[in-house]
Amino acid sequence: MRHTRDMRSPVKTFQATDVARRSREVLDSGQAGGTLIRDKDGVVLLLAPAEDIARQEELAVVAADFLRLHRVIATDERDVGSYGGFGWVSVFDLEDQRRFAAELEAPLLMALSGGPVEQLRNLIDDWRATAEVWAEEELRAELQEPLDEPLADVPL
Amino acid sequence: MAAEANLMMAERGRLRTRPMDRSRNPRRTGPLAGPLATRRIGNKSLPQWQHELTAAGRIWYCPDKDERMVWVTKVALADPRATE
Numbered sequence: 001m002r003h004t005r006d007m008r009s010p011v012k013t014f015q016a017t018d019v020a021r022r023s024r025e026v027l028d029s030g031q032a033g034g035t036l037i038r039d040k041d042g043v044v045l046l047l048a049p050a051e052d053i054a055r056q057e058e059l060a061v062v063a064a065d066f067l068r069l070h071r072v073i074a075t076d077e078r079d080v081g082s083y084g085g086f087g088w089v090s091v092f093d094l095e096d097q098r099r100f101a102a103e104l105e106a107p108l109l110m111a112l113s114g115g116p117v118e119q120l121r122n123l124i125d126d127w128r129a130t131a132e133v134w135a136e137e138e139l140r141a142e143l144q145e146p147l148d149e150p151l152a153d154v155p156l
Numbered sequence: 157m158a159a160e161a162n163l164m165m166a167e168r169g170r171l172r173t174r175p176m177d178r179s180r181n182p183r184r185t186g187p188l189a190g191p192l193a194t195r196r197i198g199n200k201s202l203p204q205w206q207h208e209l210t211a212a213g214r215i216w217y218c219p220d221k222d223e224r225m226v227w228v229t230k231v232a233l234a235d236p237r238a239t240e
Contacts, residue, residue: 126189146196
Protein backbone atom coordinates (compact mmCIF):
# COMPACT_ATOMS: atom_id res chain seq x y z
CA MET A 1 0.00 0.00 0.00
CA ARG A 2 1.23 3.46 -0.86
CA HIS A 3 1.89 5.78 2.01
CA THR A 4 0.30 9.16 1.96
CA ARG A 5 2.50 12.19 2.14
CA ASP A 6 1.06 12.87 5.59
CA MET A 7 2.17 9.45 6.81
CA ARG A 8 5.73 9.98 5.61
CA SER A 9 8.56 11.94 7.14
CA PRO A 10 8.00 15.67 7.20
CA VAL A 11 9.22 17.47 4.07
CA LYS A 12 12.75 18.79 4.61
CA THR A 13 14.11 21.93 3.06
CA PHE A 14 17.65 22.13 1.72
CA GLN A 15 19.68 24.89 0.18
CA ALA A 16 21.01 24.72 -3.37
CA THR A 17 24.52 24.15 -2.08
CA ASP A 18 23.33 21.05 -0.19
CA VAL A 19 22.57 19.26 -3.48
CA ALA A 20 26.27 18.65 -4.03
CA ARG A 21 27.47 18.55 -0.46
CA ARG A 22 24.71 16.36 1.04
CA SER A 23 23.43 14.62 -2.09
CA ARG A 24 22.61 11.29 -0.40
CA GLU A 25 20.67 13.01 2.35
CA VAL A 26 18.78 15.10 -0.19
CA LEU A 27 17.86 12.03 -2.24
CA ASP A 28 16.85 9.98 0.80
CA SER A 29 14.67 12.81 1.98
CA GLY A 30 13.06 13.00 -1.48
CA GLN A 31 12.31 9.29 -1.43
CA ALA A 32 10.87 9.51 2.06
CA GLY A 33 8.22 12.02 1.11
CA GLY A 34 9.60 14.99 -0.73
CA THR A 35 12.41 17.45 -0.46
CA LEU A 36 12.26 21.17 -0.97
CA ILE A 37 15.37 22.75 -2.41
CA ARG A 38 15.65 26.50 -2.13
CA ASP A 39 17.61 27.84 -5.08
CA LYS A 40 19.85 30.87 -4.84
CA ASP A 41 17.21 33.08 -6.49
CA GLY A 42 14.62 32.06 -3.89
CA VAL A 43 12.67 29.67 -6.11
CA VAL A 44 11.75 26.51 -4.20
CA LEU A 45 11.97 23.24 -6.11
CA LEU A 46 10.33 19.97 -5.15
CA LEU A 47 12.18 16.66 -5.36
CA ALA A 48 9.74 13.78 -4.94
CA PRO A 49 9.14 10.26 -6.34
CA ALA A 50 7.91 10.53 -9.94
CA GLU A 51 5.14 8.08 -9.08
CA ASP A 52 3.76 10.50 -6.50
CA ILE A 53 3.84 13.40 -8.92
CA ALA A 54 2.14 11.34 -11.65
CA ARG A 55 -0.54 10.31 -9.17
CA GLN A 56 -1.21 13.91 -8.18
CA GLU A 57 -1.46 14.92 -11.84
CA GLU A 58 -3.80 12.01 -12.59
CA LEU A 59 -6.05 12.89 -9.66
CA ALA A 60 -6.10 16.57 -10.60
CA VAL A 61 -7.36 15.64 -14.08
CA VAL A 62 -10.03 13.30 -12.71
CA ALA A 63 -11.13 15.87 -10.13
CA ALA A 64 -11.47 18.53 -12.82
CA ASP A 65 -13.46 16.14 -15.03
CA PHE A 66 -15.64 15.26 -12.05
CA LEU A 67 -16.48 18.94 -11.53
CA ARG A 68 -17.17 19.35 -15.26
CA LEU A 69 -19.49 16.35 -15.14
CA HIS A 70 -21.42 17.86 -12.23
CA ARG A 71 -21.74 21.14 -14.09
CA VAL A 72 -22.95 19.39 -17.24
CA ILE A 73 -25.49 17.34 -15.30
CA ALA A 74 -26.82 20.49 -13.65
CA THR A 75 -27.31 22.30 -16.95
CA ASP A 76 -28.96 21.54 -20.29
CA GLU A 77 -25.74 21.87 -22.27
CA ARG A 78 -24.58 18.33 -22.90
CA ASP A 79 -22.34 18.43 -25.94
CA VAL A 80 -19.52 15.88 -25.78
CA GLY A 81 -16.83 18.55 -25.43
CA SER A 82 -18.29 19.95 -22.23
CA TYR A 83 -17.61 16.65 -20.43
CA GLY A 84 -13.84 17.05 -20.73
CA GLY A 85 -12.10 13.70 -20.28
CA PHE A 86 -15.43 12.05 -19.51
CA GLY A 87 -16.82 12.65 -23.01
CA TRP A 88 -17.76 8.99 -23.28
CA VAL A 89 -20.26 9.48 -20.42
CA SER A 90 -22.49 11.39 -22.85
CA VAL A 91 -23.77 8.13 -24.37
CA PHE A 92 -25.72 7.44 -21.17
CA ASP A 93 -29.04 8.98 -20.24
CA LEU A 94 -29.07 11.62 -17.52
CA GLU A 95 -30.01 9.19 -14.76
CA ASP A 96 -26.99 6.98 -15.47
CA GLN A 97 -24.72 10.02 -15.76
CA ARG A 98 -25.85 11.02 -12.27
CA ARG A 99 -25.26 7.47 -11.09
CA PHE A 100 -21.69 7.51 -12.43
CA ALA A 101 -21.02 10.87 -10.76
CA ALA A 102 -22.39 9.57 -7.46
CA GLU A 103 -20.31 6.37 -7.61
CA LEU A 104 -17.20 8.36 -8.48
CA GLU A 105 -17.38 10.65 -5.48
CA ALA A 106 -16.24 8.34 -2.65
CA PRO A 107 -13.26 6.71 -4.40
CA LEU A 108 -12.14 10.10 -5.73
CA LEU A 109 -12.26 11.63 -2.26
CA MET A 110 -10.44 8.60 -0.87
CA ALA A 111 -7.67 8.89 -3.46
CA LEU A 112 -7.40 12.66 -3.00
CA SER A 113 -7.01 12.02 0.73
CA GLY A 114 -3.97 9.83 0.08
CA GLY A 115 -5.76 6.47 -0.07
CA PRO A 116 -5.36 3.86 -2.80
CA VAL A 117 -6.21 4.96 -6.31
CA GLU A 118 -7.01 1.52 -7.75
CA GLN A 119 -10.70 1.61 -6.83
CA LEU A 120 -11.07 4.92 -8.65
CA ARG A 121 -9.24 3.65 -11.73
CA ASN A 122 -11.29 0.44 -11.81
CA LEU A 123 -14.56 2.33 -11.48
CA ILE A 124 -13.69 4.63 -14.38
CA ASP A 125 -12.46 1.71 -16.50
CA ASP A 126 -15.66 -0.26 -15.81
CA TRP A 127 -17.92 2.64 -16.74
CA ARG A 128 -15.85 3.41 -19.84
CA ALA A 129 -16.11 -0.23 -20.98
CA THR A 130 -19.85 -0.07 -20.33
CA ALA A 131 -20.13 3.12 -22.38
CA GLU A 132 -18.44 1.39 -25.32
CA VAL A 133 -21.01 -1.40 -25.19
CA TRP A 134 -23.88 1.02 -24.57
CA ALA A 135 -23.00 2.94 -27.72
CA GLU A 136 -23.69 -0.19 -29.81
CA GLU A 137 -27.47 -0.52 -29.97
CA GLU A 138 -27.64 -4.20 -30.93
CA LEU A 139 -25.03 -5.26 -28.41
CA ARG A 140 -26.64 -3.16 -25.70
CA ALA A 141 -30.02 -4.78 -26.31
CA GLU A 142 -28.48 -8.24 -26.36
CA LEU A 143 -26.72 -7.76 -23.03
CA GLN A 144 -29.88 -6.49 -21.38
CA GLU A 145 -32.07 -9.35 -22.55
CA PRO A 146 -33.03 -11.82 -19.80
CA LEU A 147 -31.72 -15.32 -20.41
CA ASP A 148 -33.18 -18.67 -19.53
CA GLU A 149 -30.39 -20.65 -21.12
CA PRO A 150 -26.81 -19.42 -21.10
CA LEU A 151 -24.54 -19.83 -24.09
CA ALA A 152 -22.38 -22.12 -21.98
CA ASP A 153 -21.86 -22.78 -18.33
CA VAL A 154 -18.52 -23.19 -16.67
CA PRO A 155 -18.44 -24.89 -13.26
CA LEU A 156 -15.94 -23.24 -10.93
CA MET B 157 -9.85 -21.60 -36.37
CA ALA B 158 -7.10 -23.31 -34.35
CA ALA B 159 -6.18 -19.97 -32.86
CA GLU B 160 -9.78 -19.37 -31.85
CA ALA B 161 -10.00 -22.81 -30.28
CA ASN B 162 -6.82 -22.20 -28.30
CA LEU B 163 -8.12 -18.84 -27.22
CA MET B 164 -11.38 -20.30 -25.99
CA MET B 165 -9.56 -23.10 -24.19
CA ALA B 166 -7.41 -20.57 -22.37
CA GLU B 167 -10.45 -18.50 -21.55
CA ARG B 168 -12.23 -21.53 -20.17
CA GLY B 169 -9.31 -22.04 -17.80
CA ARG B 170 -9.50 -18.43 -16.64
CA LEU B 171 -13.25 -18.64 -16.10
CA ARG B 172 -12.86 -21.82 -14.09
CA THR B 173 -10.18 -20.54 -11.79
CA ARG B 174 -10.43 -16.75 -11.51
CA PRO B 175 -13.45 -15.26 -13.28
CA MET B 176 -13.51 -12.20 -11.05
CA ASP B 177 -9.77 -11.71 -10.70
CA ARG B 178 -8.82 -8.48 -12.43
CA SER B 179 -5.39 -8.18 -10.87
CA ARG B 180 -3.49 -9.36 -13.95
CA ASN B 181 -4.98 -6.80 -16.26
CA PRO B 182 -7.62 -4.60 -14.64
CA ARG B 183 -8.22 -2.63 -17.82
CA ARG B 184 -9.22 -5.77 -19.78
CA THR B 185 -11.36 -7.51 -17.18
CA GLY B 186 -14.10 -6.03 -15.08
CA PRO B 187 -17.77 -5.83 -14.21
CA LEU B 188 -19.95 -3.72 -16.44
CA ALA B 189 -21.48 -0.76 -14.65
CA GLY B 190 -24.70 1.24 -14.47
CA PRO B 191 -27.45 0.01 -16.77
CA LEU B 192 -25.49 -3.13 -17.75
CA ALA B 193 -24.24 -3.99 -14.27
CA THR B 194 -26.58 -6.94 -13.84
CA ARG B 195 -28.37 -9.38 -16.07
CA ARG B 196 -31.37 -11.56 -15.46
CA ILE B 197 -30.47 -15.26 -15.80
CA GLY B 198 -33.38 -17.53 -15.00
CA ASN B 199 -34.85 -16.13 -11.81
CA LYS B 200 -31.65 -14.44 -10.65
CA SER B 201 -30.10 -11.07 -11.20
CA LEU B 202 -26.36 -11.66 -11.65
CA PRO B 203 -23.43 -9.29 -12.10
CA GLN B 204 -22.33 -8.99 -15.72
CA TRP B 205 -18.61 -9.04 -16.53
CA GLN B 206 -16.66 -8.35 -19.68
CA HIS B 207 -13.21 -9.65 -20.57
CA GLU B 208 -11.17 -8.56 -23.57
CA LEU B 209 -9.77 -11.76 -25.05
CA THR B 210 -7.83 -9.87 -27.68
CA ALA B 211 -7.93 -6.39 -29.11
CA ALA B 212 -10.85 -7.52 -31.26
CA GLY B 213 -12.48 -10.17 -29.08
CA ARG B 214 -14.74 -9.95 -26.05
CA ILE B 215 -16.50 -12.39 -23.79
CA TRP B 216 -19.38 -11.54 -21.50
CA TYR B 217 -20.32 -13.68 -18.54
CA CYS B 218 -22.29 -13.67 -15.32
CA PRO B 219 -20.64 -15.23 -12.26
CA ASP B 220 -23.03 -16.85 -9.81
CA LYS B 221 -21.12 -17.11 -6.53
CA ASP B 222 -23.89 -19.01 -4.75
CA GLU B 223 -24.04 -21.75 -7.37
CA ARG B 224 -20.27 -21.57 -8.08
CA MET B 225 -21.07 -21.23 -11.76
CA VAL B 226 -20.15 -18.81 -14.51
CA TRP B 227 -22.79 -18.28 -17.18
CA VAL B 228 -21.16 -17.35 -20.47
CA THR B 229 -23.68 -15.14 -22.25
CA LYS B 230 -21.88 -13.90 -25.36
CA VAL B 231 -18.59 -14.34 -27.16
CA ALA B 232 -17.49 -11.98 -29.90
CA LEU B 233 -14.19 -12.83 -31.49
CA ALA B 234 -14.39 -9.78 -33.70
CA ASP B 235 -15.04 -6.23 -32.62
CA PRO B 236 -18.86 -5.88 -32.65
CA ARG B 237 -18.43 -2.48 -34.25
CA ALA B 238 -16.71 -4.15 -37.19
CA THR B 239 -19.70 -6.38 -37.93
CA GLU B 240 -21.95 -3.53 -39.00
